[in-house]
Amino acid sequence: xxxxxxxxxxxxxxxxxxxxxxxxxxxxxxxxxxxxxxxxxxxxxxxxxxxxxxxxxxxxxxxxxxxxxxxxxxxxxxxxxxxxxxxxxxxxxxxxxxxxxxxxxxxxxxxxxxxxxxxxxxxxxxxxxxxxxxxxxxxxxxxxxxxxxxxxxxxxxxxxxxxxxxxxxxxxxxxxxxxxxxxxxxxxxxxxxxxxxxxxxxxxxxxxxxxxxxxxxxxxxxxxxxxxxxxxxxxxxxxxxxxxxxxxxxxxxxxxxxxxxxxxxxxxxxxxxxxxxxxxxxxxxxxxxxxxxxxxxxxxxxxxxxxxxxxxxxxxxxxxxxxxxxxxxxxxxxxxxxxxxxxxxxxxxxxxxxxxxxxxxxxxxxxxxxxxxxxxxxxxxxxxxxxxxxxxxxxxxxxxxxxxxxxxxxxxxxxxxxxxxxxxxxxxxxxxxxxxxxxxxxxxxxxxxxxxxxxxxxxxxxxxxxxxxxxxxxxxxxxxxxxxxxxxxxxxxxxxxxxxxxx
RNA sequence: GGCCCCAUCGUUUAGCGGCCUAGGACGCUGCCCUCUCACGGCAGUAGCGCGGGUUCAAAUCCCGCUGGGGUCACCA
Numbered sequence: 001x002x003x004x005x006x007x008x009x010x011x012x013x014x015x016x017x018x019x020x021x022x023x024x025x026x027x028x029x030x031x032x033x034x035x036x037x038x039x040x041x042x043x044x045x046x047x048x049x050x051x052x053x054x055x056x057x058x059x060x061x062x063x064x065x066x067x068x069x070x071x072x073x074x075x076x077x078x079x080x081x082x083x084x085x086x087x088x089x090x091x092x093x094x095x096x097x098x099x100x101x102x103x104x105x106x107x108x109x110x111x112x113x114x115x116x117x118x119x120x121x122x123x124x125x126x127x128x129x130x131x132x133x134x135x136x137x138x139x140x141x142x143x144x145x146x147x148x149x150x151x152x153x154x155x156x157x158x159x160x161x162x163x164x165x166x167x168x169x170x171x172x173x174x175x176x177x178x179x180x181x182x183x184x185x186x187x188x189x190x191x192x193x194x195x196x197x198x199x200x201x202x203x204x205x206x207x208x209x210x211x212x213x214x215x216x217x218x219x220x221x222x223x224x225x226x227x228x229x230x231x232x233x234x235x236x237x238x239x240x241x242x243x244x245x246x247x248x249x250x251x252x253x254x255x256x257x258x259x260x261x262x263x264x265x266x267x268x269x270x271x272x273x274x275x276x277x278x279x280x281x282x283x284x285x286x287x288x289x290x291x292x293x294x295x296x297x298x299x300x301x302x303x304x305x306x307x308x309x310x311x312x313x314x315x316x317x318x319x320x321x322x323x324x325x326x327x328x329x330x331x332x333x334x335x336x337x338x339x340x341x342x343x344x345x346x347x348x349x350x351x352x353x354x355x356x357x358x359x360x361x362x363x364x365x366x367x368x369x370x371x372x373x374x375x376x377x378x379x380x381x382x383x384x385x386x387x388x389x390x391x392x393x394x395x396x397x398x399x400x401x402x403x404x405x406x407x408x409x410x411x412x413x414x415x416x417x418x419x420x421x422x423x424x425x426x427x428x429x430x431x432x433x434x435x436x437x438x439x440x441x442x443x444x445x446x447x448x449x450x451x452x453x454x455x456x457x458x459x460x461x462x463x464x465x466x467x468x469x470x471x472x473x474x475x476x477x478x479x480x481x482x483x484x485x486x487x488x489x490x491x492x493x494x495x496x497x498x499x500x501x502x503x
Numbered sequence: 504g505g506c507c508c509c510a511u512c513g514u515u516u517a518g519c520g521g522c523c524u525a526g527g528a529c530g531c532u533g534c535c536c537u538c539u540c541a542c543g544g545c546a547g548u549a550g551c552g553c554g555g556g557u558u559c560a561a562a563u564c565c566c567g568c569u570g571g572g573g574u575c576a577c578c579a
Contacts (some may be wrong), residue, residue: 023579058578126560138504140575163570180509190506191575198577205579229507229574230579264571280534294514295528302517303527322516325572329514332529388541415540447538462539474541 003170004235006242009249010254011219016048019213020074020081025053026269028073028276030328031224031259033222033253035294038256039222040079041294041316051216052084054095061384062097072241073276078309083216096208103203105198105245106211107165107196115240116196118163119145120197141166141192150264165197167237174232179220179254180321186232194233210234221253222318225325226266228255236410254318257297258325267328274464283391285352288337297334306339317497338390348472349383349392356393362400371486374402381484383477395476399484401407404492406471411501415473420464426450428494439479446479468497 005142011017020036022028043050053072056062071085083089093099121129121144130137131143146168156163175185196207203211213221231253241247259274261267263327267274279289290309294300298321300307340351357363362372371377378400385395398406417423430449434441435437450461466478471488482490 025579055579060579119577136504138575184507186506194575195577200577202577204577206576209579225508226573227579257509258572260572266572299527301515303528305516305528324509324516324518326516329529332515335529338542353534380549392540451538458537458539460539465539470547472540475539476541478539 003172004174004239004246006250007238009177009219009251011048012046014047014049016046017051017216017218017222018042018048019051019053019084019216020210020219021053021055021212022070023058023061023068023113024063024070025058025061026066028069029267029269030276030279030293031267031273031274033073033077033267033276034259034296035222035224036074036079036122037077037290037293038298038318038321041083041312042220042318043082044221044313048219049082050080051089051091051218052081052087052094053212053216054085054097055205055209056095056097057203057205065363065459069277076363077290085310091213095213100203102215103208103211104201106241106244107201107203107207109165109242109244109246110196111165111241113244115147115168115243116165117168117193118148119166119193119195120148120153120161121145128285139192143169143193143196146193146372154424162199162297164195164199166193166195166384167233167240169193169233169236170239174235176231176235176253178228179222179252179318180257181255181323184228184231191233193471196237203238205315206230206233207237210237210241213248213251214238214241216250218250218251220318220322221251221255225258248415253272253325254321256321257323258365259296260327273328273330283356283389283393284333284337285340285392287343289333289342291340292333292336295332296328297321297324332489341386341389341392344386346383346386349386349389350379352392353382353385353396356397357400360393360397360401362397362402369490371402379483380480381476384480384484387492388474388476390474395470395472398470398472398475399481402489403491405439406469406496408471408492408500409473412467412471416464416467416502417460419460419466423450423454423456423461423464424468424494424497426454428491428498431487431491431494434487437490438479439483442482445477465494 018039022032035212042048050137054067054070056067073297074081081087083091107116127137128139129142130139133142135142150493172188173185176182178184192205195204197203235250238247238250239484242249259267261271261273272278287308291307294312295305298316299305300311300315355362357372364373381399382396387401389395426449427446430445431442434445446461446465451458462478466475467473469475469478469481469485486492
């Protein structure tokens with residue numbers, strides 16, 4: 001039970017070593033990615049090293065698919081790493097599932113130095129002991145096996161038991177200076193001796209995470225707030241590792257605010273908004289998503305919130321991260337994303353639209369999918385879609401689809417005036433005889449009929465037509481859209497709208 | 504329940520003792536631009552949880568309360 005004597009690192013500049021160390025369970029969560037982003041930004045700002053390690057110590061929950069998604073996520077976003085998965089480095093391997101020997105070695109040393117001791121009591125027995133002693137069972141383990149006698153140990157072994165290994169926690173207050181929250185102190189007795197190794201020798205996260213951080217020389221641990229209360233435990237472990245020469249210092253810690261969902265709860269993995277790839281599928285570009293994620297706890301300036309990754313890496317400061325929990329606001333995220341889309345060149349935008357058209361089945365080698373396959377069409381359509389794109393792929397898909405069937409957005413339906421069908425019907429009649437189905441000619445015809453003859457306000461006149469054509473309230477320029485779609489498709493969509501039940 | 508964290512418009516964020524009759528952004532509302540929605544421009548809406556201190560002066564510092572969250576696993 002040595003008191004904490006290990007020094008805390010004061011590494012700066014290119015001595016900084018940070019890591020992103022997810023466990024591959026499920027699909028990448030935006031909160032997790034925010035953590036990756038901040039670590040990345042800190043490394044890039046300081047000129048330090050960004051390490052990507054995988055914590056796959058729970059074979060029952062980890063999956064290879066999830067692992068691949070994690071790698072894909074960072075690659076897609078452009079968060080490059082200097083050491084770790086795929087790229088290698090001086091501390092290979094970077095997957096914990098392949099580091100078993102490393103941990104066994106540390107466990108032996110820790111045990112030999114008396115920092116770990118054998119614990120034979122199971123959860124039920126611990127609870128019973130607390131109850132018998134009048135202690136609140138929620139207090140957890142009572143450290144009663146610290147000085148087990150040989151005879152007691154032999155009796156357990158005779159019963160066929162195998163011990164878990166617990167760390168001796170010193171009886172002292174534990175303080176550290178959190179990079180985002182300042183000084184934090186946990187009073188002595190805040191937690192009991194905890195398990196680092198399962199019966200049978202399987203090391204737990206409580207051991208392997210600090211062991212790898214120590215071995216890999218991690219200087220700054222930036223992670224979610226949910227790990228805040230395990231920090232004093234880790235400091236105790238670091239101290240033990242320092243004692244046996246495995247750790248050279250205690251890293252600095254910074255706990256990033258939670259990413260909240262609806263209500264006052266953490267954005268759960270069940271919530272679709274938490275799924276990084278769902279945002280990508282909906283048409284988020286990396287620039288937009290990264291910018292929004294950065295805003296979840298950090299800001300570049302008081303009067304500005306659109307910025308690039310490059311700008312972030314030049315001005316990121318962990319000390320200016322806001323400790324408040326941040327709510328994931330889809331509307332704001334959409335707005336940030338669309339601002340970035342508008343910053344794209346037309347050519348760049350067109351390239352980014354391509355994958356969406358492909359996955360929508362609009363670009364194939366099938367000769368009957370002629371419209372989307374037509375380069376001229378595609379260029380015009382994507383260019384037109386660019387101006388108002390909230391999300392990539394959204395509008396272009398509509399303009400290039402060969403279908404008269406349109407998916408209607410709820411907001412679009414709600415925006416319709418009472419006489420929507422009459423308006424569309426009138427539009428249909430005046431468009432039918434049109435020889436020249438160019439934007440100008442369409443506009444002239446609709447204007448003469450709806451605005452001048454029927455005296456409708458332009459909003460009332462064109463709104464229903466827009467919705468009928470696109471199913472949406474916001475679209476690329478209406479008349480050009482109709483031209484791109486062509487006469488047959490345009491009229492087909494108007495007709496389909498007329499026989500569709502509204503509301 | 505023990506321990507820890509958090510607390511500025513609906514949301515997010517600026518503010519680190521006087522520059523604050525609290526600024527920006529998203530949202531919302533209105534107007535302008537456009538014979539259309541959007542984009543863009545302009546205007547408006549709305550906030551320092553409560554109570555004590557400290558100070559000439561507090562959104563800003565301290566204490567308490569209240570509220571919210573997290574964590575107490577042989578998960579990570």
